[in-house]
Amino acid sequence: MTKSYWRVLWREIGHSKARFISIMLIIFLGVAFYTGIRATGPDMLQAATDYYADQNLATNSVQSTAGLTKKDLAILHQHRDQLSYQAVKYLDINQLNNNQVVRVAEMPSGSLNRVTVVSGHLPRRANEIVLDQQARTLQPKLKLGSTYRIATTSALNRQFNRRTFKIVGFVNSPRYIEKATRGVTTVGKGTLDYFALVKPGTLTQTVASRIDVGFKNLRGVTPYTAKYKRLNRANTAKLKHWLKPQAAKRQAQLQRQARAQLAPQVAKVQALAQQLPANAPILTKAQAQIKQAQAKIAAIGRPTYLVTGRAANPGYSEYHENTQRVVALSTVFPLFFIAIAALICLTTMTRMVAELRVQMGTLKALGYSNAAIGSEFLLYGGLASLLGTVLGVGFGVNFFPRFIAQAYGSMYNLPAINVQVIWADILIALVIALACTIGSALLVLRVDLTSLPATLMQPKAPKAGKTLWLEHWHGLWNRLNFNHKVTLRNLFRYKQRLLMTVLGIAGCMAMMITGFGLKDSIGDISVKQFDQLWHYDAIVVRNGSQTAQQRRALHRQSLVKNDFVVKQAQVTVERSDVANQTATLSVPQHPQNLTQFVVLRNRQTHAAYHLNNRGAIIDEKLAKLYDVQVGDTLPVKLGNRQVKRVRVAAIAENYVNHFIYVSPSYYHQLFAATPVYNGNLVQFTHHSQKRQNAFANDLLKTPGMLNVTLLSTEKKNNFQMLDTMDLVVVIFVVAAGALALVVLYNLTNINVSERIRELSTIKVLGFYDGEVTMYIFRENLILTGLGIFFGCFLGNWLHSYILNTAETDSLMFSPGIHWVSYVYAALLTLAFSLLVMTIMHRKLKHINMLDALASVD
Template structure:
């Protein structure tokens, strides 16, 4: 229950005025000209009305939240596509190399029939231009007319947004398309030229398999002697086909890294929310009241002072929330502070805490002086701690340090309601909302719900990226498996002639695939953690700093998904092995 003076309800005070300036319609809202125009007008208004604080719509809370979400997605949209692009180029180039290697007999036949090298090269160049051109056009269509709408609609749930307007960045489209096509063209050209160096008579024969070499494992005789023959042949084949080994390690580890990074970003947002709302916030309800000098008596509750002020640090200015408790010992009851090393830190009578993001942005360290300006009064304070705070920028100063310097007024109250049920909490919230001088009332559950609604929009984008990473993983695994089968066609035909059944022949190929994939998945988990750490560290959004951790379950889900994709490829490749003709092994290729 809250008891207030009668005067608290007598007068309504306006604290916010929205202004539309003439001439803004002549500028693009996100252009430099628009920002310059607004800054000039604010400078004029500030000179005319020095007692008021003027801010642009870019400081509006909803705009700031949406802009923060967009910036996080922007960082992801730069790094993720780069990895997708590099892996896709690698797989495409390996595919063209395989196609040309498989068609060496056709190339030899064409040379024997009198076709020039230029015509043969032109044939494959035209094929690559046609295939990659169709792929690029499909990619541009999906990238422009599908993915942006999916991502945008995810935010329509949390924000009231206008219809999406697509802008075409022809420079990016041209750069990406030309790089992709040019990369494949270069590989195709040199692959064909390399084949054409051989005499036509040699091209009409299958290329001899590489000679086996003694591998490092054989030197450990106490291990090697205990291995069965099928495992010995598996290890020898893995290191005999070094190019396939490299492609599988890079392709599978890269796609695994993308999967884990996607899960990791989602985890970072969830862990940050949990740390702030469940570990740091110890209050149950937050009241925003009109800023006036009215005294409010609270029974079984404590009050805090919270107001927007201007902070000057050396030659930089910024806006930040100042939180001042009535007495310093009450602060620890309502907020639990942890330093940047995640160690608990106590708020004392001489404490001046700055949140981590603000400290990083302004290069503030413990022991530095900061200058606070309130109502034309300026005073310096020594920073005693940099504390973890994930959403928002605050400075926490004890009332003992600040009460004789600044004239502060109450505008926010935090309540602890330990014996209130959810129903009691809702009834109290409704009663407080009816008071004229109460601007807003939010429970901690409301704050968490708002955070979850906003983060769910970004999670939708992350899920989209995970889906694309999954598709890429399956394509890479399938493509590299087909390369392995095609290059070992004669070997598998020979095994069938020698009496190996289909299960044993399949195991001959997929045993190598699973061994290499297991190593690649482990490498991918390490790379994925590094990629996630890099992405989180690159998210430089005002008032947001994410906890750079990943749930252990995410590692497990990533590994399991990668294994499932391998099994899908295994099942889909079995018909290819069944179609291998045993008579292939009996044919003479000399």
């Protein structure tokens, strides 16, 4: 290629800067979105992988219903070539002085599950304690150097050698990567609020509560992968096999210990039998007590050993699912950008080829080959693609992963991500970008390069006019003025431009609707869940059935308007193909009065559901996760009991967490036991936060009261993290807006360039500048309106798809979009159209009519 050739290329770029920049911007937006969002999922996974490795997160945990002894540790010690392990002692308590359920654990001696110190330091003395970072969120008064006091029931207080500590640090644990969730417990309301770590020797218990295990064959294996799952299944099977004989040994040990404790009593009774007649009442009573004790010893069953993997850790599986949702978004959302970019590039390159027909004919006449002539267009498009790709990759992989990870950062205790360069995605993006421009150029050139020079050197004949179907509608057509008739003729005359503009605007409109719709779907959760479905203000949890003293204490509170007695327990829904879900099992004492406190209804029809003895009512999200319909069964595990198959009688509207409602009779059918009504749903007369806190603190002073959960606090905690989704909404709206602006500008610029002779002619005929602009703007306005119309339907579909991929397991978004969101999206699109026409108006005012009307004949 000669210098003259390159000079012609640079001159063409200089003469058509707007076109070159618009192609580059289209490619930039498409590539930035594709590479950026595609990199987000892997970046988030890599951050988790590095964190698990740095903190040496255990691969498995072992628990037992009878605690874990040194003999259990000895079994694992035999296989120390395959694994490392550490024993952990902990005690779950319900803090009566702050209404929180806390897991107090002794610092283990091993290196597994290393905590990250956020501030302060780890305990160095017996009177020092470190708290979960989540404790700061729940109790802002907790600070370094302040005193922390354990104040729970008398029985649990006795299990501590000391109960007053100095707070010396706040930490995060790799077992709990999710900020808000700490798992379930059998204490208080059934869920943990945070954990605390103390020096060994603080607890009086002699057995371990849990053994953490780290298998060496999983070091360096990426979590969540098929290889990790395969090895973990084999490791779990090994653990169960090794520990299986321990159940019978532990049973025998417990029986021996119980007999040893009973032996002095037996000796006393035997001595008493030698001193008293056989039928003496004291002797008979003592012998009966001994028999009862011996029967209890004989009834001591084999303890259950529970071996779990990392999936049992709160947030572990959900984090992976969230990254997969981002990956799912990265496969559909950038496609809109790429498809629109391809359409616009095709239109732009078509116009460029049409503008340079004379030059092509001249070059052909001078003897240049088709390859040499076409290479100008290929280089023009390729250079725009290359620049757009380089800038798009640089911006996308550095901005979008950090931006989206920041949105999820409010939900997880993970370090900031490190940006990765995924060359495969970059290569794909470059190929797509080049296909959009070079491919479009080749598509357009296939006809012109085969034409004769004489044909190319003549202007292309304008499209022949056709009779519109509207002209047959005489009542309408005859009422239109000249300008309106011309506008309609031009719209249907240039069908390609009509299609491209409508599709481009519809795609941008769809993405803006999706952005605003996400905000609606998130915001509606709070209103629907806490105002329409739940009509109570607090949940009171007791240690058993309600006593007269507890009822008097509850109704002594002036804040209480009404209450409803229920049984509430945390259950686990288990199935191998779905991550385990924690659900609240609710059994109302009087099901007929449940509707005053909880609305169970169909989400679409609002038809009311009522409990019966033929099945349970479950929430919609739970049904969706496990793919169950009415009449199917759901595998539910209550505590350490066997999994029960619960029949689904109805699927009710619900948005936050999981719930399973059953009647007392159906509960008895399932678990062969009468429900113990351990809770109250309470309605308040006022909603002052100060009065609600005072109510909780006062009620917890009553013996047997374990926990008071205020829905105002739950609402605040649940939706604080959802506020960060606004960042994702901003991405949708800003990106879609930028694309809409570029699309409208590009297509309008092409429209003006194509019709420059026509516009110059009407200016010569005396049309004012404003009339000339309106000549074009009327068409743009109609095309924008059509794009907005079809974009509404496309946006509704895209919104539904995004919701299905972006939801977390414990959350269901409200599927509706507010009408005002459609209005906002439409107004923004119209505003972009007006902005483009304002820019075009300035260009039209400075048209050189003589040059434009000059003929090449």
